[in-house]
Amino acid sequence: xxxxxxxxxxxxxxxxxxxxxxxxxxxxxxxxxxxxxxxxxxxxxxxxxxxxxxxxxxxxxxxxxxxxxxxxxxxxxxxxxxxxxxxxxxxxxxxxxxxxxxxxxxxxxxxxxxxxxxxxxxxxxxxxxxxxxxxxxxxxxxxxxxxxxxxxxxxxxxxxxxxxxxxxxxxxxxxxxxxxxxxxxxxxxxxxxxxxxxxxxxxxxxxxxxxxxxxxxxxxxxxxxxxxxxxxxxxxxxxxxxxxxxxxxxxxxxxxxxxxxxxxxxxxxxxxxxxxxxxxxxxxxxxxxxxxxxxxxxxxxxxxxxxxxxxxxxxxxxxxxxxxxxxxxxxxxxxxxxxxxxxxxxxxxxxxxxxxxxxxxxxxxxxxxxxxxxxxxxxxxxxxxxxxxxxxxxxxxxx
Amino acid sequence: xxxxxxxxxxxxxxxxxxxxxxxxxxxxxxxxxxxxxxxxxxxxxxxxxxxxxxxxxxxxxxxxxxxxxxxxxxxxxxxxxxxxxxxxxxxxxxxxxxxxxxxxxxxxxxxxxxxxxxxxxxxxxxxxxxxxxxxxx
Ligand SMILES: NC(=O)c1ccc[n+]([C@@H]2O[C@H](COP(=O)([O-])OP(=O)(O)OC[C@H]3O[C@@H](n4cnc5c(N)ncnc54)[C@H](O)[C@@H]3O)[C@@H](O)[C@H]2O)c1
Ligand SMILES: [Fe+2]
Numbered sequence: 001x002x003x004x005x006x007x008x009x010x011x012x013x014x015x016x017x018x019x020x021x022x023x024x025x026x027x028x029x030x031x032x033x034x035x036x037x038x039x040x041x042x043x044x045x046x047x048x049x050x051x052x053x054x055x056x057x058x059x060x061x062x063x064x065x066x067x068x069x070x071x072x073x074x075x076x077x078x079x080x081x082x083x084x085x086x087x088x089x090x091x092x093x094x095x096x097x098x099x100x101x102x103x104x105x106x107x108x109x110x111x112x113x114x115x116x117x118x119x120x121x122x123x124x125x126x127x128x129x130x131x132x133x134x135x136x137x138x139x140x141x142x143x144x145x146x147x148x149x150x151x152x153x154x155x156x157x158x159x160x161x162x163x164x165x166x167x168x169x170x171x172x173x174x175x176x177x178x179x180x181x182x183x184x185x186x187x188x189x190x191x192x193x194x195x196x197x198x199x200x201x202x203x204x205x206x207x208x209x210x211x212x213x214x215x216x217x218x219x220x221x222x223x224x225x226x227x228x229x230x231x232x233x234x235x236x237x238x239x240x241x242x243x244x245x246x247x248x249x250x251x252x253x254x255x256x257x258x259x260x261x262x263x264x265x266x267x268x269x270x271x272x273x274x275x276x277x278x279x280x281x282x283x284x285x286x287x288x289x290x291x292x293x294x295x296x297x298x299x300x301x302x303x304x305x306x307x308x309x310x311x312x313x314x315x316x317x318x319x320x321x322x323x324x325x326x327x328x329x330x331x332x333x334x335x336x337x338x339x340x341x342x343x344x345x346x347x348x349x350x351x352x353x354x355x356x357x358x359x360x361x362x363x364x365x366x367x368x369x370x371x372x373x374x375x376x377x378x379x380x381x382x383x384x385x386x387x388x389x390x391x392x393x394x395x396x397x398x399x
Numbered sequence: 400x401x402x403x404x405x406x407x408x409x410x411x412x413x414x415x416x417x418x419x420x421x422x423x424x425x426x427x428x429x430x431x432x433x434x435x436x437x438x439x440x441x442x443x444x445x446x447x448x449x450x451x452x453x454x455x456x457x458x459x460x461x462x463x464x465x466x467x468x469x470x471x472x473x474x475x476x477x478x479x480x481x482x483x484x485x486x487x488x489x490x491x492x493x494x495x496x497x498x499x500x501x502x503x504x505x506x507x508x509x510x511x512x513x514x515x516x517x518x519x520x521x522x523x524x525x526x527x528x529x530x531x532x533x534x535x536x
Pocket of ligand 1: 039040041071072073097098099100101103139140142143144145148149150151152180181182183184185188192195279280
């Protein structure tokens with residue numbers, strides 16, 4: 001077995017109406033004044049009410065609400081919220097929203113805890129002690145930001161994102177309440193779910209960092225996502241399906257934050273930074289290409305996933321039912337790739353970068369994307385080294 | 400047993416290594432094109448080395464105190480640095496384990512990795528020249 005480290009400091013609480021326990025957790029964590037960073041849509045829809053009520057009831061605190069978080073949040077937003085929190089004397093945070101809101105709250109927490117300039121804290125492992133209490137309530141099922149050790153926000157007016165990574169960035173509590181995501185539209189449900197699928201698949205083959213802990217999380221998370229993501233997308237009110245995807249994406253979050261992701265994420269970060277495409281949607285386009293690129297290096301690992309998901313049985317039961325030997329790793333790995341592509345078609349997600357809205361890729365644009373991807377932390381964890389030419393060809397194929 | 404007996408020995412080895420890197424045309428050109436100032440902070444024994452590529456023409460190497468403001472700073476035990484230059488460190492794992500701390504824009508720090516990889520080949524000679532009694536395999 002390879003050496004590994006596995007750690008998850010976040011208490012995960014799952015269940016319908018679990019959001020109304022937010023106040024109890026806050027009281028336990030000891031907050032006396034709380035900043036609630038939340039998605040503006042959720043404020044308007046009234047979805048924040050159970051959280052606010054529970055905080056008031058359990059602690060007597062009226063949370064200070066900050067909902068001015070743009071979808072690609074940036075340093076200005078972080079600074080603005082930090083000033084509000086500081087002048088109001090906040091000593092705890094509750095974040096309610098998708099990955100953008102959760103990431104923003106994590107970076108606000110750094111500034112609120114330590115003071116100083118946000119740029120002073122970018123990097124990996126710089127933060128070496130506990131931050132103020134943070135409770136995360138994800139309202140999308142995909143990013144895993146409610147448990148992850150990382151956060152990214154954009155620099156002032158730049159396309160690049162600043163990265164903050166430290167195990168102390170993980171929220172203290174993650175409340176997974178399926179009722180909080182029923183309002184997520186079908187397309188975003190599908191896209192965020194594929195972000196989680198991508199976390200699982202990339203983490204499962206990450207270069208020398210995966211462990212038996214992350215393996216088991218990735219496998220069960222994938223099983224849940226393949227089974228429930230289509231239902232959650234078609235029928236947003238299906239709480240069983242919503243709950244399953246929420247749990248699965250949280251499991252994927254615990255896994256990838258311990259073992260990393262890979263080339264699909266590196267390219268998705270680059271495309272997202274340059275063209276402001278949605279993170280999950282961009283992963284959806286790039287995942288099959290990333291998997292093909294890594295195929296020869298990791299097909300026995302893909303085959304393990306296929307075995308766990310019983311894909312050979314599924315294939316032999318299908319109409320054109322070819323039987324596949326359970327020892328044929330290559331064939332099994334192909335079944336996984338087929339299964340991912342079938343899911344993407346079923347979810348009606350964009351199948352190439354053009355459909356995603358990326359303009360024609362000139363040589364100059366390609367070179368910029370390749371530069372960004374080549375220096376993205378995710379690429380370090382990819383099991384196969386990618387040259388400039390490899391990244392260029394992959395992007396061209398994805399277009 | 401510690402790899403480096405004291406700060407002086409650590410500084411001598413790292414200076415020799417970076418001087419050798421600056422004499423390798425291709426590697427130096429790549430690093431200079433980054434125009435970065437990078438400071439390495441070592442502990443056990445303590446040490447500090449700053450590599451300044453900011454003028455794009457010449458790499459300036461300073462050990463100990465240095466008043467240049469680095470863009471990227473890396474913090475690690477001296478033994479991790481030694482293993483790194485022998486090509487024995489799984490960098491992603493070391494980052495996850497917290498054995499390496501990287502301060503500043505992560506992408507800029509990581510972009511240096513492929514550029515300095517060829518220096519692994521230079522390190523054994525530096526070790527030998529300085530008479531370190533450590534295994535280099
Ligand atoms: N920290 C991490 O570990 C991590 C991992 C992956 C991605 N990310 C980051 O997460 C961001 C993407 O997050 P995301 O995919 O969750 O999307 P998002 O947070 O950007 O939200 C997308 C849209 O969905 C809306 N929305 C969110 N919840 C809703 C709900 N319940 N009902 C209706 N609308 C809702 C938002 O208002 C927004 O318009 C990116 O910035 C990415 O960099 C972070
Ligand atoms: Fe992701």
